Each structure stands twice: as C-alpha cells, then as structure tokens.
Amino acid sequence: xxxxxxxxxxxxxxxxxxxxxxxxxxxxxxxxxxxxxxxxxxxxxxxxxxxxxxxxxxxxxxxxxxxxxxxxxxxxxxxxxxxxxxxxxxxxxxxxxxxxxxxxxxxxxxxxxxxxxxxxxxxxxxxxxxxxxxxxxxxxxxxxxxxxxxxxxxxxxxxxxxxx
Numbered sequence: 697x698x699x700x701x702x703x704x705x706x707x708x709x710x711x712x713x714x715x716x717x718x719x720x721x722x723x724x725x726x727x728x729x730x731x732x733x734x735x736x737x738x739x740x741x742x743x744x745x746x747x748x749x750x751x752x753x754x755x756x757x758x759x760x761x762x763x764x765x766x767x768x769x770x771x772x773x774x775x776x777x778x779x780x781x782x783x784x785x786x787x788x789x790x791x792x793x794x795x796x797x798x799x800x801x802x803x804x805x806x807x808x809x810x811x812x813x814x815x816x817x818x819x820x821x822x823x824x825x826x827x828x829x830x831x832x833x834x835x836x837x838x839x840x841x842x843x844x845x846x847x848x849x850x851x852x853x854x855x856x857x858x859x860x
Contacts, residue, residue: 700833700836700837700840701833703832703836704829704830704831704832704833704835704836705829707832708825708828708829708832709825716792719788719791719792722784722788722835723785723788723789726781726784726785726838727785729777729781729838729842730778730781730782733774733777733778733781733842733845734778736770736774736845736849737771737774737775737778740767740770740771740774741771743767759855762855763852763855763856766848766851766852766855767852769848770845770848770849770852773841773844773845773848774845776841777838777841777842777845780834780837780838780841781838783834784831784834784835784838787827787830787831787834788831790827791824791827791828791831
C-alpha cells in the first residue's frame with residue numbers, strides 16, 4: 697500500500713497536463729471490468745451451497761468446505777474491487793470536471809475579482825493534485841485487486857472442474 701501511495705504521488709507530479717483521453721480509456725476499461733465482476737458475483741450467489749451433506753465421503757466434504765470458503769473469499773474480494781472501481785470512476789469524473797466547466801471561471805471573475813480567483817486557483821491546483829494522487833492510487837489498487845481476483849477465479853474454476 698505504501699508503494700502504491702509513493703508511486704501515485706510521483707505519477708501525479710509527472711503527469712500534470714490534462715489527460716482526458718487517458719481518463720476516458722480508464723473509465724471504459726473499469727466499466728467493463730465492473731461488468732465482469734458483477735457476473736462473477738452473480739455466479740457465486742447462484743452456485744452457493746448452504747451446507748455440506750453428511751452422507752458424502754470425508755474427502756468430498758472437505759473439498760466442498762474448501763470451495764465454499766474460497767467462494768466466500770472471492771465474494772469479498774470482488775466486493776472490494778467494486779468499491780475501489782466505483783471510487784476510481786468518481787475520481788476520474790472529478791478530474792474531468794474542470795475541462796467541462798472552463799467558462800465558469802469567467803463568471804466567478806465578474807463576481808469575486810481577480811485576487812480571490814488567484815487564491816482559488818492555488819487551492820484548486822492543490823486539490824487537483826490530491827485528487828490525481830487518489831486517482832492513481834485507486835488505479836493501481838484496482839489493477840492489483842483485479843489481478844488477484846482473476847487468479848482466484850481461475851483456481852476456483854479449476855477446482856470445480858476437477859470434482860466434476
């Protein structure tokens with residue numbers, strides 16, 4: 697986590713220019729991955745067993761318990777990914793807002809004057825840097841979490857196919 701935080705701050709300093717094309721690509725990719733995550737969640741919910749049958753062999757009972765535990769862990773991992781991905785989408789939309797609302801500065805200048813606008817510009821740069829750092833942190837966290845989920849999903853499917 698500390699490594700992600702350090703890298704997110706470094707990347708935020710390195711990429712100070714506006715990056716709407718990059719953000720749009722990230723939004724598309726994360727939206728697709730969210731769809732994949734929900735489909736896996738629905739699969740886990742529909743295939744969940746409530747109890748292990750006592751009439752089965754000990755090996756089958758042990759295997760069923762392991763698969764149930766793995767399914768539960770996978771459910772929580774995917775739920776965490778969904779939260780991180782939604783925060784990532786929210787941060788990217790906040791970053792895009794100034795590009796979409798550039799004309800509002802001229803309206804504020806009429807009402808508040810140049811000095812206050814200059815102070816707000818400094819505050820906006822600091823806030824923009826903080827949001828960009830959060831964005832890159834969430835991007836790395838989402839990528840790492842999704843990679844972990846893919847590994848666990850593959851393992852779960854392999855284990856289920858062995859028992860079939």
